[in-house]
Amino acid sequence: MRVLVVGSGGREHALCWALAASPLCDALFCAPGNPGIAAEATCVPIAVTDLDGILAFCRQEKITFVIVGPEAPLVMGLVDKLEAAGIAAFGPTAAAAALEGSKGFTKDLCAKYDIPTGSYGRFTEAATAKDYVRKHGAPIVVKADGLAAGKGVTVAMTVAEAESAIDDALLDNRFGSAGAEVVVEEFLAGEEASFFALTDGKTALPLASAQDHKRVGDGDVGPNTGGMGAYSPAPCVTPEIAATVMQRIINPTLAAMAKEGTPYKGVLYAGLMLTQDGPKLIEYNARFGDPECQVLLPRLKSDLLPALLASRDGVLKDFDLRWRDEVALCVVMAAKGYPDDPQKGSVIRHLAEAQASDPTVQIFHAGTKSQGESLVADGGRVLNVVGTGATVAEARQHAYAVIDKIDWPEGFCRRDIGWRALEK
Ligand code: AMP
Ligand code: GLY
Numbered sequence: 001m002r003v004l005v006v007g008s009g010g011r012e013h014a015l016c017w018a019l020a021a022s023p024l025c026d027a028l029f030c031a032p033g034n035p036g037i038a039a040e041a042t043c044v045p046i047a048v049t050d051l052d053g054i055l056a057f058c059r060q061e062k063i064t065f066v067i068v069g070p071e072a073p074l075v076m077g078l079v080d081k082l083e084a085a086g087i088a089a090f091g092p093t094a095a096a097a098a099l100e101g102s103k104g105f106t107k108d109l110c111a112k113y114d115i116p117t118g119s120y121g122r123f124t125e126a127a128t129a130k131d132y133v134r135k136h137g138a139p140i141v142v143k144a145d146g147l148a149a150g151k152g153v154t155v156a157m158t159v160a161e162a163e164s165a166i167d168d169a170l171l172d173n174r175f176g177s178a179g180a181e182v183v184v185e186e187f188l189a190g191e192e193a194s195f196f197a198l199t200d201g202k203t204a205l206p207l208a209s210a211q212d213h214k215r216v217g218d219g220d221v222g223p224n225t226g227g228m229g230a231y232s233p234a235p236c237v238t239p240e241i242a243a244t245v246m247q248r249i250i251n252p253t254l255a256a257m258a259k260e261g262t263p264y265k266g267v268l269y270a271g272l273m274l275t276q277d278g279p280k281l282i283e284y285n286a287r288f289g290d291p292e293c294q295v296l297l298p299r300l301k302s303d304l305l306p307a308l309l310a311s312r313d314g315v316l317k318d319f320d321l322r323w324r325d326e327v328a329l330c331v332v333m334a335a336k337g338y339p340d341d342p343q344k345g346s347v348i349r350h351l352a353e354a355q356a357s358d359p360t361v362q363i364f365h366a367g368t369k370s371q372g373e374s375l376v377a378d379g380g381r382v383l384n385v386v387g388t389g390a391t392v393a394e395a396r397q398h399a400y401a402v403i404d405k406i407d408w409p410e411g412f413c414r415r416d417i418g419w420r421a422l423e424k
Helices: 010-020 051-060 071-076 078-084 103-113 126-136 159-171 239-259 292-299 304-313 351-357 392-403 419-423
Strands: 002-007 027-032 065-068 088-090 120-123 140-144 153-156 182-186 191-200 204-212 215-217 221-224 229-232 265-275 278-285 327-335 362-365 368-371 374-377 381-389
Touching (some): 010 027, 010 292, 027 051, 051 078, 078 088, 088 304, 103 120, 103 182, 103 278, 140 159, 159 182, 191 292, 239 278, 292 327, 351 362, 351 392, 381 392, 392 419
Parallel strands (some): 002 065, 065 088
Antiparallel strands (some): 191 204, 191 265, 204 229, 215 221, 327 381
16 A cells, blocks of 8 residues: 655654554655655655645555544545545545534534533624523633634633633634634533544544543643643553443434534544543544553554544444553653743754663654754754653653753753653
């Protein structure tokens, strides 16, 4: 098979790392990729949102299977476009990716099919949204309907805060068309976890659970980020909870999407709140999480490529995936200033030595760039260091020991990844 991965982050590096190990993979390309990915795949400078450019490249290189990493090209219809041209592609169609692309769409689907989630209202008028907020009181959550690069959610502790989030989206156009509608949602209390399933439109195969760390600072303080670290499995997702999530959330969603005429294929990533009344859906994503993917794939014993193909081909029913019992834990190294204003261009040294010091650790690149002989920071989240071990403590020790050998004074990381699991 001639395979193209679309994306350039740590998630796509982990995907390429796993795919390059598949005996079925004859040639591997990544658009646009990064210097770490270049060790596994041929990188081609095509942007993830350049759908025509990606299609033209697939024709030129006779690509037989495309795996789409990020949400933007999914929501724009890359899978639809490739499939229409006769090129097999992994991931949901644009209509099915609405599970991530429109929070209101997902909430309506949950309401119609009795899938557990918080109560909500959808609004395009600030005045009616504020009436709803005043009626329900705080804490309450205000969300831009569309894709807002992880910045569209305000967990408001006061009515005033909720009202100003409504003004930001509906009156000041802070999120452009993504915020032309808002969802106002019940605040859910509990522990948060992610749950991943691989689906083929009819069947869902549970992958694994994980826990992300969204806040930039130790102790979960500071602004929200794309994710500062993750580990898998998440001990709070017990086998009983996982079974409930499949039965009450994932399977009914799959059946609902099929019934609505938009069957969902690909990775279904459920953001969950484990409440006193059981697991409830916070949101869906239409792809692997980043950095969650970086801790799922090192735990996967089975070949990833046939699993993704079975999802695309609709034959997951009799498929089986095998996992290592080990814990994987990823620490994100970010450029100082992230998430607001990350400094670009600083030089990262001793990466090869750090990697060589512990072969059980994987370093996945995210925002890096080659500059002459040097590797420089070229984004907010820059490197992902993934340790594995029998326990969270052991996996974490491996990851931080390697991090301490990387010479990059302009970078930082959280030192407490995994604290929730360690506290248990
Ligand atoms: P994201 O959509 O990834 O930016 O996530 C925003 C974060 O807001 C989630 O990870 C939760 O921590 C929080 N959140 C979103 N919806 C709710 C809710 N209904 N109740 C409580 N917290 C929420
Ligand atoms: N780590 C959160 C996400 O991928 O959306």
